[in-house]
Amino acid sequence: MAHLRTHRPPLNSRAAPAEAATDVIDTSYLESLLGYNARRAALAVIEVFLEAMAPYQLRPVDFSVLSLIAHNAGITSRQLCATLGILPPNLVGMLNALEKRNLIVRQPHPRDGRAMGLHLTTAGQKLVRDAERTAAELEAEVASRLSPGEQKTLLRLLKKIYQPE
Amino acid sequence: MAHLRTHRPPLNSRAAPAEAATDVIDTSYLESLLGYNARRAALAVIEVFLEAMAPYQLRPVDFSVLSLIAHNAGITSRQLCATLGILPPNLVGMLNALEKRNLIVRQPHPRDGRAMGLHLTTAGQKLVRDAERTAAELEAEVASRLSPGEQKTLLRLLKKIYQPE
DNA sequence: TATTGTTATACTCTATAACTATA
DNA sequence: TATAGTTATAGAGTATAACAATA
Numbered sequence: 058m059a060h061l062r063t064h065r066p067p068l069n070s071r072a073a074p075a076e077a078a079t080d081v082i083d084t085s086y087l088e089s090l091l092g093y094n095a096r097r098a099a100l101a102v103i104e105v106f107l108e109a110m111a112p113y114q115l116r117p118v119d120f121s122v123l124s125l126i127a128h129n130a131g132i133t134s135r136q137l138c139a140t141l142g143i144l145p146p147n148l149v150g151m152l153n154a155l156e157k158r159n160l161i162v163r164q165p166h167p168r169d170g171r172a173m174g175l176h177l178t179t180a181g182q183k184l185v186r187d188a189e190r191t192a193a194e195l196e197a198e199v200a201s202r203l204s205p206g207e208q209k210t211l212l213r214l215l216k217k218i219y220q221p222e
Numbered sequence: 223m224a225h226l227r228t229h230r231p232p233l234n235s236r237a238a239p240a241e242a243a244t245d246v247i248d249t250s251y252l253e254s255l256l257g258y259n260a261r262r263a264a265l266a267v268i269e270v271f272l273e274a275m276a277p278y279q280l281r282p283v284d285f286s287v288l289s290l291i292a293h294n295a296g297i298t299s300r301q302l303c304a305t306l307g308i309l310p311p312n313l314v315g316m317l318n319a320l321e322k323r324n325l326i327v328r329q330p331h332p333r334d335g336r337a338m339g340l341h342l343t344t345a346g347q348k349l350v351r352d353a354e355r356t357a358a359e360l361e362a363e364v365a366s367r368l369s370p371g372e373q374k375t376l377l378r379l380l381k382k383i384y385q386p387e
Numbered sequence: 388t389a390t391t392g393t394t395a396t397a398c399t400c401t402a403t404a405a406c407t408a409t410a
Numbered sequence: 411t412a413t414a415g416t417t418a419t420a421g422a423g424t425a426t427a428a429c430a431a432t433a
Binding site: 172 | 413
């Protein structure tokens with residue numbers, strides 16, 4: 058199978074242990090893929106986010122849930138699930154934990170007896186206010202690697218990717 | 223079991239059930255955060271990727287592993303882990319599965335008796351070739367929502383986010 | 388002593404089925 | 411009949427500790 062070489066192939070040929078150990082890894086192909094870069098960027102941002110939110114004991118999903126409740130008083134579990142892409146059974150435990158911490162309350166929905174409206178407690182409002190301020194600082198820090206124009210461009214392009222329209 | 227519910231007094235205790243049900247959810251705050259957008263974009267791309275790679279029975283991580291082996295013959299498990307951010311114990315099962323499918327082989331490392339060099343089999347080379355072609359088509363499709371200039375810009379900005387430098 | 392690959396294991400995250408009470 | 415919330419549970423993904431062989 059070695060008779061078709063035109064150039065000198067760096068790929069394995071015959072020899073025993075295939076003599077092809079590399080010290081420097083070539084990642085250029087993966088780095089050309091949008092999905093790879095988007096995932097790496099998301100993980101990097103989330104990592105910083107985790108640290109910054111540790112004082113509030115909030116994971117990204119908790120922050121998202123509380124922030125949505127803050128800006129949409131009375132939102133239902135189902136609406137939260139649809140907005141954040143969470144499955145209903147997996148939201149229950151989160152809401153129970155947040156309720157136990159006295160950050161949110163479930164109240165009867167005004168027009169649908171099956172549903173419960175979610176609301177922040179006073180403590181929850183304060184926590185969200187503080188956490189959102191921290192998030193803003195974090196945002197400024199992470200995005201400081203980009204110019205203001207680049208930041209706006211990045212958000213716009215990301216939205217174009219995940220919002221079919 | 224009688225789950226006793228401490229009926230916490232509603233915040234706005236006077237009026238009926240807090241009358242604040244919204245039909246339209248305001249997500250503008252979350253959408254202003256880089257992490258939120260990066261994660262949503264990554265998930266959207268990965269979802270399409272999953273479908274496109276189904277014929278090859280490859281998850282994103284499998285594709286990354288095979289592609290790295292293809293472009294770095296003889297790469298070790300440890301190098302794969304460092305590059306992709308996978309923990310060694312979690313890579314073992316993936317490599318076993320790929321080896322069982324006759325896509326890769328473990329060969330003794332030429333200079334380090336502890337390590338094993340990873341190589342593609344002929345079948346593995348064909349699969350990677352096909353999968354990478356499919357990935358390219360997919361890339362073109364997803365990124366078609368962006369102009370060529372925007373695509374380059376997006377990749378560049380994402381890299382600036384996750385590559386500290 | 389440090390590192391590679393590995394096993395065992397635990398913990399988190401996500402997904403599916405089914406139940407209740409309301410609509 | 412369909413939907414909102416919930417329970418129980420299964421599966422995938424990710425984490426730590428520890429061991430044998432080699433450096």
